Amino acid sequence: MxxxxxxxxxxxxxxxxxxxxxxxxxxxxxxxxxxxxxxxxxxxxxxxxxxxxxxxxxxxxxxxxxxxxxxxxxxxxxxxxxxxxxxxxxxxxxxxxxxxxxxxxxxxxxxxxxxxxxxxxxxxxxxxxxxxxxxxxxxxxxxxxxxxxxxxxxxxxxxxxxxxxxxxxxxxxxxxxxxxxxxxxxxxxxxxxxxxxxxxxxxLWSNEPKYPEQPVHLIWLTHGVLSNLTADMLYMKDTLERKCGSENLLVRGYSGNAGRTEKGVKKLGISSAESLVELIQRKKHKIKKISFIAHSLGGLVQLYAIKHILTTRGTTFFEDHDIEPDNLFCVASPLLGILSEMSFLISWFLDLGTLGKTGRDLTLSKTIPSLSNLNVEEDKRSAFKPLLETLPDDPLQTFLGRFNHLTLYANAVNDGIVPLRTGALLYLDYEALGDVTQLQKNKTAKLEHQHDYDHHSLATNTTGDTVAEIPEEKELGAERTTLLERYKQLFSLNLNNEEKKSSLTRREKKFMRISAKGTDYYNLFDDDAEEADEVLSAENEVEASFVSSSSPLSKRSGERPTFYIPPKASAVESAINAILCPIPSREYIMNPESRDFVIFHDKYYQFKNLPKDDHSKRSKLKLLIFNYNNDWKLNKQVKIAKKYHTSDLNWRKILVNLPPDAHNNIIVRRRFPNGYGWGVVDHLCEVFMEGGNPSEETKQEKDQHRIGEGQKIGEGHRIADDSKGNEGELGTNKMKAKI
Incomplete structure (x- = not known):
């Protein structure tokens, strides 16, 4: 030396x-x-x-x-x-x-x-x-x-x-x-x-499972755009192996797409699929279960990979190899594209091929079919459709129903790359989400409030029986009145005009089309299963009547629903944040008690009744001339989203609250600079280990966090105090159904 x-x-x-x-x-x-x-x-x-x-x-x-x-x-x-x-x-x-x-x-x-x-x-x-x-x-x-x-x-x-x-x-x-x-x-x-x-x-990526001779649970990881598997998904791999030690895990993925993410979802998916098939057919390990975890564009790539395997190897490929599909995780994935999420200028640049075929896929541009596709009779009709529109069709749609658990993670704020609606597959309980802009604008107050009691009290939809209702305006006081003033122009409302108060604006009607009730995750596993089924049925009936009424409002009560529409994040701002993102403080890294709880919304969405479309009477000429507007974009997203929401596909949707750069933080691209996402990855590991069923420890933890009447959850929410037989200020949907 x-x-x-x-x-x-x-x-x-x-x-x-x-x-x-x-x-x-x-x-x-x-x-x-x-x-x-x-x-x-x-x-x-x-x-x-x-x-x-x-x-x-x-x-x-x-x-x-x-x-x-x-x-x-x-x-x-x-x-x-x-x-x-x-x-x-x-x-x-x-x-x-x-x-x-x-x-x-x-x-x-x-x-x-x-x-x-x-x-x-x-x-x-x-x-x-x-x-x-x-x-x-x-x-x-x-x-x-x-x-x-x-x-x-x-x-x-x-x-x-x-x-x-x-x-x-x-x-x-x-x-x-x-x-x-x-x-x-x-x-x-x-x-x-x-x-x-x-x-x-x-x-690092060829390590053996804990017990090589025993059946393994294969986890297939997929990275996003302008990303890679081996470095950017390494923290996810390390954490899974460290926290899920009771499972005999084999964590793998396809690294060959690094530096090629502009090639389009189809090419990336085929490459990933062939690598997965090779691993399975090599039979070095006996694979008993398979789970998929993907970030960003990887969500679409992994779905196309699955569909390619089913199409080319047969729909019984996994059954023939005795492999059980277990978990499918999509983390901040643009499953509906970014057509209505980005500005017209950015969408136009992507459509021109700035990001190659991938950019055109994400903007739902029509595809140019190959001659082989046109020669197949059944493919002629769909050959020109956007790839993301045909992706959830069979055989993929049927196969998704074979997974034991379907889970989505999406950023509620601070993600201009994959905003909330496309990351959460459109349908959410927007009325019950509350004003998520406060997560950005009042961050300091939020953190101070959080330290007053345990962090789970902030997870609105994991603490109560169901999602909490939004209080009426008079319950919110002067502060909420100020917020309504802020949204006055956004909703084009005249709050002093009583005649207009009973009618919804065009923007509110649009969000009612995609607003759906979810079910609290923990209450899916109550001991009384029959009672739970009755509650779910009652909730679905209420939701169906809520969204399918000829009048958007309840004419009997004259009340209007309260919507706080999530803000659109800026793609330019997110790109800047990726370069100049805030780094976790010394206290955050060294003291786990100083870290904010990141789960903002955690619910199971069971769609026995989807919101019905509001087909407004518009001339074909007007639609033809103005087919670029937001209504056309939303209609396209609704069409795709409904293919993912059938009676056999129930999604667990988890929204998180992370500071910029939220898109990379959510999977902890780098261990410490993106450390704000530690809580998300830990939560994903818990969901993976729970197998969809909360452990006794988790149930007890949840019950402890619900104690204390009148605890606030964000702006205007309160937890029910079951220990005293009260509902607090507001009863939850499930509790009302029981009554």
């Missing part, structure tokens, strides 16, 4: 798109007076390359260093937080930049003490941040030693590279470095007290 004793380990490597190197560092201390050693990571790319990083990069690295005893679920206390936080990370180590870390030898990194010395351990992840191309690499150097100042001088030179184009084999080093390097010792420790174990991307 070097004749100087201060440098113990030196690693030189390069990472391409999706690549991750994980180092486990172990150091045995023989001298009790030694208090620290040092780690230095340097991006060896030349600084001028930053100017072209948008075309082939970015040529930056992400790195975090975690001591052995750090547990995100427990309070972590650094020895001297002012001088060293001990849990450290850097989101962007840019070309020619370095990341220096002090590794403290203390109780936080201590594995064990013994006669042979004290053993300390850390875990280091180095991740490539390249997102756009598969043809470039990022060169870096990692050093470990006990003299940081001399280590800085040691790698002050640069690699002789040509913008890192090509393979890893061309790496040479600057001879001006005043150290004689033995190439055979690169990546090896020269200090017998230091041990460094390196795992490459392949090592």
């Amino acid at each position: 070097s004749t100087d004793p201060f440098l113990w380990y030196r690693e030189r490597d390069s990472l391409s798109i999706g690549d991750v190197n994980r180092y486990t560092i172990k150091y045995t201390r023989l001298d009790p007076n030694k208090r620290e050693i040092f780690l230095r990571l340097k991006n060896k790319e030349k600084a001028p390359i930053r100017a072209i990083h948008l075309l082939n990069g970015p040529f930056s690295l992400y790195c975090h260093v975690v001591p052995f005893n750090y547990d995100p679920d427990n309070i972590f206390i650094p020895e001297d937080i002012d001088s060293n936080k001990e849990v450290v990370f850097k989101n962007e180590v840019k070309p020619s930049q370095a990341f220096n870390v002090k590794l403290n030898l203390n109780s936080n990194s201590l594995v064990r003490s013994g006669e042979e010395g004290d053993l300390f351990q850390w875990e280091v992840d180095i991740v490539s941040q390249i997102i756009t191309t598969r043809k470039t690499n990022i060169l870096f150097e990692l050093m470990i030693g006990d003299d940081l100042s001399r280590m800085k001088k040691l790698n002050s030179g640069t690699f002789h590279t040509i913008t890192s184009m090509g393979s890893k084999s061309f790496i040479t080093f600057n001879p001006r470095e005043n150290v004689v390097v033995d190439n055979e010792q690169i990546g090896q420790s020269s200090n017998p007290q230091l041990s460094v174990v390196k795992k490459s991307t392949c090592d």
Whole structure:
């Protein structure tokens, strides 16, 4: 390595798109007076390359260093937080930049003490941040030693590279470095007290299940647009394996779509499908169950992959291999496209092919069929339809009914890439959601209020029996009156005009078309199943009459429903947030009690009766001329959404409240910079392990959180206090049905 004793380990490597190197560092201390050693990571790319990083990069690295005893679920206390936080990370180590870390030898990194010395351990992840191309690499150097100042001088030179184009084999080093390097010792420790174990991307994603000889539960992960499997879904994989230890899991996915996400849903889905089929037919492991978890565009890709397998391999492919479909998770996935979610200008650019075929798929553009499709008689009619419109048709629709559990996660706010409606498959109880804009505008007050009692009280639809009602205006006081004033122009309402008060605006009618009642998740598993069925039936009848009445209002009561329509997020703002996103605070990372509960809405939607369409009388000429307006867009989304909502398909819809960048936070693209999404991934693991049924511990936890009359849930909501036989200020739908 070097004749100087201060440098113990030196690693030189390069990472391409999706690549991750994980180092486990172990150091045995023989001298009790030694208090620290040092780690230095340097991006060896030349600084001028930053100017072209948008075309082939970015040529930056992400790195975090975690001591052995750090547990995100427990309070972590650094020895001297002012001088060293001990849990450290850097989101962007840019070309020619370095990341220096002090590794403290203390109780936080201590594995064990013994006669042979004290053993300390850390875990280091180095991740490539390249997102756009598969043809470039990022060169870096990692050093470990006990003299940081001399280590800085040691790698002050640069690699002789040509913008890192090509393979890893061309790496040479600057001879001006005043150290004689033995190439055979690169990546090896020269200090017998230091041990460094390196795992490459392949090592991390080819690990064996806990019990290889026993049947396994295969989890197939799929990444989103401008993303990759091996780096961006790594936290999801690690958490599943860590928290779902009782399951014999085999977590896999297809990495070949990285850097190619503009190729279109069809091509991406076919590639993923062929990889999955190959894994199943290889029969290395006996696969008993299969679950799918996908983020963003991956939700559409995984659905197309399933459909491709059923179409080309037969609808009984999984049955023939004795594989049971278990869970299907779509996390912030644009299942209805983004036609009515983006501005006209952005949709126009996507339609022109800015994001390739994928952009046209998401804007529901008509497809250009191949000759093979036109030769098939049954495909002629649907050959020109948008791909997303035909995707949920059979055989996929029937197969979805075979899954034990269908679950959607969607961002309520702060996601301009996949906004709420398309991420939640359109149908939600918008009346009961309340004013979700307060999650953005009154964030500080929300967090202060949250610490007053347990976090579950904020999860409106997981605490009460059903979704809570919106109070009348007089119950909300002056504050809610001010909010109504704010929405005055949005709804085009004249609140002082009594004649207009009993009629709905065009925008409100549109949202009544997609408003549907859900069922509280926990109450699906009451001991009295017959009573639960009666309640569900009653709720469906109420909902059917609510939405299908010839008058949108209840003419008998003269009351109008209260809608607080979720705001449209900005795609431009989300893109900026992806670059300049707020990073979790030190307190958030080290103290789990300081973290906000992220689940905002958790309900089962059972659609025995969907809202009926309101076919307004409009001339065909008017429709032809103005077919680009929002009504046409909504009609297209409704048509697609209804294919996913049949009597056999019941979806659990979970809405989350995350700060920007919510779209990447929801799956924790990077462990610490996107740490606001930890609660979502933890919740997904709990849902996966529960198998759709809440554990006794979860039920007891839920009951404890409901104690205390009059606890507020957001703006104007209150929990029923069953312990006193009261309904609080407002009774819930299910409780009313029981009465």
